Each structure stands twice: as C-alpha cells, then as structure tokens.
Amino acid sequence: MTSLTADLRTEGEELYNLMKKQPESFWQVKTQFKDWTVWDVIAHLHFSDYMAMTTAKGEAAFAELAGKVMVYFQNGKGLQGYARDWLGDISGPDLLEKWHADFLEMCDLFDGTEPDARLKWFGPDMGVRMFATARQMETWAHGQEIYDMLALDRTDTDRIKNIVVIGVKTFGFCFKTHGKPVPEEAPFVSLTAPSGAEWAFGEPNSAGSIMGSAAEFAQVVTQTRNIADTGLKVEGDVANAWMAIAQCFAGGAEQPPKPGTRFKHATPVV
Structure with a gap:
C-alpha cells in the first residue's frame, strides 16, 4: 500500500x-x-x-x-x-x-x-x-488542464504506470459503458515509459496493437487528449474502436475531446 x-x-x-x-x-x-x-x-x-x-x-x-x-x-x-x-x-x-x-x-x-x-x-x-x-x-488528469494553460511540458516519471494499468484494465468497461459488445480479445499494448523502459500488456493478436508513449496513452485513456493529437500508433479495428471511446474513470459514458481541442498553449494563459 x-x-x-x-x-x-x-x-x-x-x-x-x-x-x-x-x-x-x-x-x-x-x-x-x-x-x-x-x-x-x-x-x-x-x-x-x-x-x-x-x-x-x-x-x-x-x-x-x-x-x-x-x-x-x-x-x-x-x-x-x-x-x-x-x-x-x-x-x-x-x-x-x-x-x-x-x-x-x-x-x-x-x-x-x-x-x-x-x-x-x-x-x-x-x-x-x-x-x-x-x-x-x-489528480494527474486534471493537473493536465493546468499544465496546458501554463504552456508547460510536464515531466512525467514511471509512477505514471499506475494510470496506464488502469487504462489497460478498463478495456472492457469502455465498451460496456457505451453500450457496445466487448471484443473477445484486447489489443496488444506496448509503451515506452518516461524512463525509457518498455511496458508490454498482453501478446500480439488479431485485435491489433497500440504502441508509443506511455504518457500519451495515459492522456488518451483519461480523455485529456484525443488519440488524433498523439503520436500513438494504433493498428486493427478493435484497437481503433477502443481508442475512440477510451475512458479509465468511473461513471457514465463520456466522449473524448474533439481533435485539436486539448493542447498545450504556446504561451501561458494567465
């Protein structure tokens, strides 16, 4: 604990x-x-x-x-x-x-x-x-609003893995809360941690894959970024369907922000 x-x-x-x-x-x-x-x-x-x-x-x-x-x-x-x-x-x-x-x-x-x-x-x-x-x-997700308004790059550490794991574990929840059937298999997820370590979840399979930055994956599953505004590489129908509705927080279905609406400002908004 x-x-x-x-x-x-x-x-x-x-x-x-x-x-x-x-x-x-x-x-x-x-x-x-x-x-x-x-x-x-x-x-x-x-x-x-x-x-x-x-x-x-x-x-x-x-x-x-x-x-x-x-x-x-x-x-x-x-x-x-x-x-x-x-x-x-x-x-x-x-x-x-x-x-x-x-x-x-x-x-x-x-x-x-x-x-x-x-x-x-x-x-x-x-x-x-x-x-x-x-x-x-x-706390991390809502902190993103603050960093964006202050035009600051956040320096993440590997404690972000806790958030990534919640994101991976809520794969089925995302489909259920949107009233969609849960795919039989979850996509393979391979992410690069802030430290440079590689975090893999699952094995390569027909459901597709999601690869890239662990921080960007955390942004998508917490709905602080649209998948289109990240460098994540998403392949396969199931993987794309998941990332389109990803939501790792409890409650009713929430739609991710529209592309281009959540971003770091060029200069601080104060």
Missing part, C-alpha cells in the same frame, strides 16, 4: 507546488476542460478527495454524503455546481490550502486502512489500493 500512496502523495504535491506559484487571477482562467475555470478544477479535485476521505472513515458517513449528492444530481445539477455550492465564496489560494490539507488527510487515512479493505463508492466497491491509484489518476 505504501508505494501506491507515495505515488499519490507525490502527484498531489507536484500540483500543489505548481499552483502555489500562480497569481490569484489565474484561478478564474477558463481551461479546455468543459470551460471549467482553474478554480472549478481544483474544487472538483477537492470535493472528490473529500468524498474518498469520507468513505475511508466509514460506510455510514459516505452513504449520508452520497445521498446528498444524488439529490443534487436529480435536481439537474452537476459536480461543478455542487462543488461551488459546497465551498461557497472562497478564494483560489484559500481553496488550494483547503484541498491540500484534506488531500494529505486522505492519504493518511488510506495508509491506515487494511490493504485488503474495500471501500464504498458510486457503483461497485473498490479495494483501497485501487482507490489510491484512482485518486492519483484523477
């Missing part, structure tokens, strides 16, 4: 330290993610972490919180609106500190949970190890 929690902590600390350097005006900049502001992005991460922290404290507490969220959704409002109502009138810098404090508490709670424990969530329960990895994935 410790190694996965360490990766999660590092992911959060990198985003926190990046945001600490930004002026308050940056918080109201609209990102390429659904026109959410930077404030909305961090607020969403904060509330998601808060929900994870709540379920780590016990099923009853999570059930109460989940019930409130579901009533909100039934009234036609989404997570962006819920987070805004939940947090109220709080400045970006104050929100950053609030998120960071709860993020660290969440990590401590995961560390103190039995490694084989399962935690309640929307949909199926999740093992605490998977929960920690899922939080790393979402």
Whole structure:
C-alpha cells in the first residue's frame, strides 16, 4: 500500500507546488476542460478527495454524503455546481490550502486502512489500493488542464504506470459503458515509459496493437487528449474502436475531446 500512496502523495504535491506559484487571477482562467475555470478544477479535485476521505472513515458517513449528492444530481445539477455550492465564496489560494490539507488527510487515512479493505463508492466497491491509484489518476488528469494553460511540458516519471494499468484494465468497461459488445480479445499494448523502459500488456493478436508513449496513452485513456493529437500508433479495428471511446474513470459514458481541442498553449494563459 505504501508505494501506491507515495505515488499519490507525490502527484498531489507536484500540483500543489505548481499552483502555489500562480497569481490569484489565474484561478478564474477558463481551461479546455468543459470551460471549467482553474478554480472549478481544483474544487472538483477537492470535493472528490473529500468524498474518498469520507468513505475511508466509514460506510455510514459516505452513504449520508452520497445521498446528498444524488439529490443534487436529480435536481439537474452537476459536480461543478455542487462543488461551488459546497465551498461557497472562497478564494483560489484559500481553496488550494483547503484541498491540500484534506488531500494529505486522505492519504493518511488510506495508509491506515487494511490493504485488503474495500471501500464504498458510486457503483461497485473498490479495494483501497485501487482507490489510491484512482485518486492519483484523477489528480494527474486534471493537473493536465493546468499544465496546458501554463504552456508547460510536464515531466512525467514511471509512477505514471499506475494510470496506464488502469487504462489497460478498463478495456472492457469502455465498451460496456457505451453500450457496445466487448471484443473477445484486447489489443496488444506496448509503451515506452518516461524512463525509457518498455511496458508490454498482453501478446500480439488479431485485435491489433497500440504502441508509443506511455504518457500519451495515459492522456488518451483519461480523455485529456484525443488519440488524433498523439503520436500513438494504433493498428486493427478493435484497437481503433477502443481508442475512440477510451475512458479509465468511473461513471457514465463520456466522449473524448474533439481533435485539436486539448493542447498545450504556446504561451501561458494567465
């Protein structure tokens, strides 16, 4: 458990330290993610972490919180609106500190949970190890919005493998959530890690293959890039069908961003 929690902590600390350097005006900049502001992005991460922290404290507490969220959704409002109502009138810098404090508490709670424990969530329960990895994935994915607006190249490390593995494991989920039959065989995936290591998943087969950068594969499965905006080499009908709907996060079917709509700006947008 410790190694996965360490990766999660590092992911959060990198985003926190990046945001600490930004002026308050940056918080109201609209990102390429659904026109959410930077404030909305961090607020969403904060509330998601808060929900994870709540379920780590016990099923009853999570059930109460989940019930409130579901009533909100039934009234036609989404997570962006819920987070805004939940947090109220709080400045970006104050929100950053609030998120960071709860993020660290969440990590401590995961560390103190039995490694084989399962935690309640929307949909199926999740093992605490998977929960920690899922939080790393979402922190990394939403961090991409920030890096893009600041015109920064992200320096990834091999901890990104946690996200890649989720991406590979959700092959069947992607088809199911889109109401499509799951192909009998998953494509062969061969990726180059940030360190230069080669990560292979499966064996060459008739379902095709996906080859290239592990970071770009993670961007596609987290829907921070369209497959057309990457250098990934995709061959075979099944592989192409998968990459067209790839989604490694829970919830209903989401469409990837359209080609050319998620990219790193040439100059910082502040």
